[in-house]
Amino acid sequence: MKKLEGKTAVITGGNSGIGLATAQEFIAQGAKVIITGRNEKSINEALTLLGENAKGVIADSADMKQVKELGEKVKAITPNIDIIFVNAGIGQFNSADQMTEEMFDDIMNINFKGAYFSLQQLLPLVNDGGSVILNTSINAHIGMAGASVYAASKAALLSLAKNISAELLPRRIRINSVSPGPVVTPLHTADKLGLTDEQLEGMGSELVKQIPMGRFGQASEIAKTVAFFASDDSTFIVGAELFADGGMATLKGA
Numbered sequence: 126m127k128k129l130e131g132k133t134a135v136i137t138g139g140n141s142g143i144g145l146a147t148a149q150e151f152i153a154q155g156a157k158v159i160i161t162g163r164n165e166k167s168i169n170e171a172l173t174l175l176g177e178n179a180k181g182v183i184a185d186s187a188d189m190k191q192v193k194e195l196g197e198k199v200k201a202i203t204p205n206i207d208i209i210f211v212n213a214g215i216g217q218f219n220s221a222d223q224m225t226e227e228m229f230d231d232i233m234n235i236n237f238k239g240a241y242f243s244l245q246q247l248l249p250l251v252n253d254g255g256s257v258i259l260n261t262s263i264n265a266h267i268g269m270a271g272a273s274v275y276a277a278s279k280a281a282l283l284s285l286a287k288n289i290s291a292e293l294l295p296r297r298i299r300i301n302s303v304s305p306g307p308v309v310t311p312l313h314t315a316d317k318l319g320l321t322d323e324q325l326e327g328m329g330s331e332l333v334k335q336i337p338m339g340r341f342g343q344a345s346e347i348a349k350t351v352a353f354f355a356s357d358d359s360t361f362i363v364g365a366e367l368f369a370d371g372g373m374a375t376l377k378g379a
């Protein structure tokens with residue numbers, strides 16, 4: 126039997142990168158998935174790729190009105206879910222002396238506030254014994270120039286996983302976190318990172334030097350780590366974090 130047979134999962138930001146790879150992995154493991162995203166065109170493209178076991182919901186994590194409608198929109202597709210992968214997020218980087226209030230708010234509103242209230246909307250639909258996985262980052266553990274606000278948004282998620290897990294014990298719902306190191310996804314484009322092509326290339330080659338395994342991760346490798354927490358292979362693990370980082374944080378650049 127496949128590990129997620131009979132399960133239904135919601136994946137925020139499921140139209141691209143790690144979210145899309147996780148949707149593919151979950152479906153391969155027997156689940157049905159509902160992906161959310163802010164862009165109808167890219168959601169529809171992802172649904173075409175994913176096939177009949179996937180449905181889509183438009184929800185911009187930066188727009189509280191849309192976030193507050195998320196529960197009802199998912200409920201219109203199915204009244205019960207088993208798994209939530211809180212994944213939607215942006216990577217924006219600037220030094221503290223150059224940080225603007227606008228960039229600060231964009232990062233926090235999408236990566237933390239949007240994640241928090243998406244979770245609040247979706248948790249009432251989760252069956253007892255369900256699993257929630259948060260996509261955090263090794264940036265929550267290391268010091269990297271330009272990453273202060275992004276890192277703080279991800280550190281906030283790690284804290285949230287432990288504290289809300291404590292509230293969910295009576296329902297046996299576990300929240301765990303996956304913290305990726307650098308992964309090849311559309312996030313690493315000049316446009317999404319707000320960098321020039323030259324800056325992007327410089328950042329990429331600097332990052333690779335700091336990864337003991339000497340390469341970026343693949344989205345499919347993160348997806349399999351998420352699937353571990355989603356499945357019954359991890360039923361005694363709660364409030365925990367798994368690094369999937371080629372040793373970048375764990376070996377401290379050895």
Ligand SMILES: NC(=O)c1ccc[n+]([C@@H]2O[C@H](COP(=O)([O-])OP(=O)(O)OC[C@H]3O[C@@H](n4cnc5c(N)ncnc54)[C@H](OP(=O)(O)O)[C@@H]3O)[C@@H](O)[C@H]2O)c1
Nearest residue numbers: 138141142143185186187213214262305307308310311312
């Ligand atoms: N790639 C890495 O190196 C890396 C490392 C550590 C952690 N992460 C985390 O992994 C998660 C996924 O990133 P990725 O690398 O897979 O990048 P990605 O391909 O850009 O995926 C990000 C997803 O989040 C969605 N999203 C962004 N802002 C949103 C909003 N306001 N409302 C709804 N959806 C929104 C994106 O939608 P659009 O397509 O519309 O932008 C996309 O589906 C992020 O939380 C990121 O912080 C990534």
